[in-house]
Amino acid sequence: MAGSGSPCRAQCPTMAACEPCGNPPWRPKSIAYSTFVYGALALWSAPNSNGPDSNSLESKRVATYFLGVDGGGTNCRIRLADENLVTLAEAAGGRSNLQIEDGEPAYRSIMDGTREAFAKAGIDFAQTADTHACFGMAGGRLPSARTAFAARDWPFAKVTVYDDIDIARAGAHGGEDGAVIIVGTGSAAMALVDGHRHQAGGWGFHIGDQMSGAILGRELVRRAVEATDGLVSGSPLTEATVEALGGTLDAVMDWSFKDRRPADYGALMPMLMDYYEKGDPVARELIDLEMSYVDNYVAWFKARGATRMAAVGGFGTRLYPLMEHRYGDFIVRPQREPLHGAVILARQNVSA
Template identity: 35%
Template sequence: MRSSEKRRWFLGIDGGGSKTTAAVCGADGRIVALAMGEGSNPLSRPWPEVEETLRALIRDCLRQAGAAAHEVEGLFFGLAGADRPQVQTMIVNAFQAEWGERLQIDNDAVAALYSGTWGGPGIVLIAGTGSIACALTADGSRHRVGGWGYLVGDEGSGFDLGRQAVAAALRAFDGRGEATALTGMLVSHYGVDTPDQLIARLYGSPNPRRELAGAAILVDRAAAAGDAVAGRLVRQAAASLLELAETCLAKAGERLPVVLAGGLMAADTMLRRAVLELARFEAVVPAAPPVTGCLAAALMRAGRPLDAAVRKNLCRYHPEGEANGGELV
């Protein structure tokens, strides 16, 4: 589409360890550009590579929208680790000179939260490769529970589920544990012949954490098919995630909605069903992905209203033309 001086644009970028999504919308919330790239967590990739990923996505989105950088009223980065001073410094040093006061930076958890609260206070419960609960209260206070990484935390995460699935299969292989459908599923998934070959496959991987997180979907499928071992793992993961949220609620000291986010919560998984069934708080399943939370933040921080019409538009992808085609879901 062609831009004009009468139209102002808002650019949101949601970046985690595995992928980054960028989008452009107008003041009415209509999304006119969408682009995806590699992960942009500065703590897991060299900063020069992260910066180039971000710049490439900005260029791509502006090209799709037919917009110039000076027509962008607000740019919001919701990046993993961006609440840490050293990460903020890198982003500011790279982008502040050209974007000035239009640049806004925050953690990707805020983007996920805003996709469910549209800028309002709340708690975001994230279950992806890792897990964490983060609260943003009405007075602006912040609290976090969990998120300590796969070595000492990440309970209820994809990594945690995958690791326990492999452990259960190996226990069954030893004769120490109950037989489970996970054994055959894991052997097939990792392309090995026997469960004991999983060790070399996983320990020899350049990224065992991601490899194990990828097996979480197998646990969900096995649980849905009635496998007892997988069912227990799902219930245990749900209990761990509920503990994160409830502890975060206690820290916040007020009743807040809990937005469910991350790969394991975005889809209608057995894990999400268990969390929703057992939750003793208001649980919110967002109608849109986290990048819309970035756009909401860009709009809100520029003083633009987030009324019902704007929110409705943010939940859809309405390109003029067929750039990337389809709906944003």
């Protein structure tokens, strides 16, 4: 309690409710001034007033969300996250390659998956207007495909479309600089160094994808056929390959004619790796070929100033022990998956 003659510090809720505290009473300078102050203070403290009450401001604050998409040739995954990149919900959709039907299946998959994700999170779909989206898409190597897809009728506050290698890099290195190779059914390489983007590969099964499981799987089938013909040396792996594809060269030839996709050749990689771990000589030759392709990309990355590289993709994961032995500290494990890389880029692009 302050002494007589000092300013009132009772901090009463309103002047009208001022309690005796021994201080001189508060005196308005005039009746008009008194009326103004009393009215203003009463309005300020009223429960339903429009004054700056922290609870009412918080309730009116519009939340911002981030949506990431990992669009693949056979399916796509969607993740909805809050401002802190905490996952709120996920959904899955169908094939999402931008080169298929001008991206129409990809558009439907993303829209359907977005509705599902918002419903799972219990968030009104109208709040897509406050959501920043990032899509990492198969078939997104060409800028024209990305631009056309971004220009579609989306409900989001902002949409950025990337090649799928970009979200792999962002996920692998937490949005920071670094290099990444995709080694799965297909293959590609990309690095971000001092903010500069470098990309190689990713040109598809027919003219590229040297590191891919599809290319190595095709080499395995060729080797198995040649070995069965007696042109080159065979092994238990080549015998198992012919057996897996029908048991005879006629059956293997028939198998190869039935609209074989890259994924059909890539599906042979688990068997190849199993035989490699058993010491099969043909498997070792093929893995040596694979690693020579990876060597080329490692040298390419280092020439551009990259100091670390991660690998993603099912086949790449199986190769990690070999790469760690071969490349030492240059090879690192991915921090997060490509889908989360899309969410990271969505937030980074808010102010871009």
